[in-house]
Amino acid sequence: MIRHAIITGGSSGIGKATAKLLAKAGANLTIIARTQTKLEIAKAEIETCRVDSNHQLIALSADVADRVQVQKVVADAIAQLGPPDLLITSAGTAHPGRFQDLPLEVFERAMAINYFGSLYTLKAVLPSMEQQGKGHIVLISSGAGLIGLYGYTAYSPSKFALRGLAESLRGELKSSGVKLSIVYPPDTDTPQLAQENKTKPLATQRMTAIAKTWPAEAVAQTIVDGVRRSSFEITPDLEMSLLVRLHSLLAPVVNWRFDRIAASAHLQNHDD
Template structure:
């Protein structure tokens, strides 16, 4: 009985401290007339997010490299816009250098207005065992998945803090929460994005600038189709167990989670479980209490899941060894 009282007292003190120290979140419910910039906006999740922003009344700029795809996407996004909204594109290689990113975004702000919302959706995945991948592909993944998010964010942060308003979205991946066979180089870049986001969360304390870190599951996009071309059998068996989401659902949810002040945008049961287990930022009293009371149970649930992934890899190794023996 005494132990229970002590536990309850500790929880009460912790809850009180959380209420005191956590910021009162400013929720941005309206994008009307705001300038929203979406990297990787010519297809997939980025295009879906841009279409939702346009539907909510924003001026939208999408960024990508392929001018043909950008033009086609602008036409689609414009179908969601009303008279007076500006929908445009900018062709930019986000991996080139920071000066090019700075020049492009500065021009966009001069033409349309300050960037109120930045959605970092540019990214790609090349699968394979780390030692068999091309070194240039490893560098390409890190350049786009990490620096393609870090550079635009670096540019907008000072302006948003000065104006004391703004929203930033990092589109990471569930592969940034646990390491998976075949995702080694991809996970490295996305874990870096997650680490950057959780550090910036803390740097935004005391401001009305908000950052949302999204963990999309496998999503039916052109990028996912390309990813499938390099994905080992073991990786397909592991990642395929969670199903395939639509880009429209993922993009729309990311926009609204950001507007609602959520630190994490998660999808499905597996995403929720892994976010509770592995994410470090403090979002709310409810989140912390849920972690305290369920961490042991959730870890117990995830261990068999992880062991099943290891079994898939071991079975794949046996199959390869058997094929090698047959071919001798």
């Protein structure tokens, strides 16, 4: 039974869908994101999922790329609802485009939000979990954190970095009683994906069109199930599970296929 879950990016997409499932399961919740209006709308939506109105839900505004704001907001959440037993770092951003066309700010922002935003939150929450001798941290990476994809030169490294963090921290946390999971969602129907689709190069559009797009609710269910099973790697489908186990072996095959798609897109001259 989860008593208090903190979810960054809990006002939208995968984070909000996971918050709803946890609300149904009776958890007290803190959702964190930047935009106050989106937070308020999400809060009202998540509240309708509660089984018991005594369960509390607070919505706090902070930019996870700002470590001072993160420290403050986590302290605030702990003061109001007690130490969390679950942290999900779902706040994220993606801006695809061809490497030469992306300004440096896009690369910096991807690392600041996706990697450092998760790291700051983890650092802020971990002492309270270690003090209790229990807790569970869930980092949201991506299929693009397993294999580099055309058009994702800013996003992929930030999600690879999360994988490096999870794989190296996992062992360190073992003796503390705090569990760690990393999620590799496939394309998921959320506002982020809609935004990504606006700037994807044609080659990327064709590569990602091969894969099925998942509903956020289904990805959220996989996350909740993975937490219950204490899985280290959480993947909603067979493709992601295969990539997790075999990414180095599969990379040449995937690259061969995607290089052909990119070549055909370039021939059409849409991309250059």
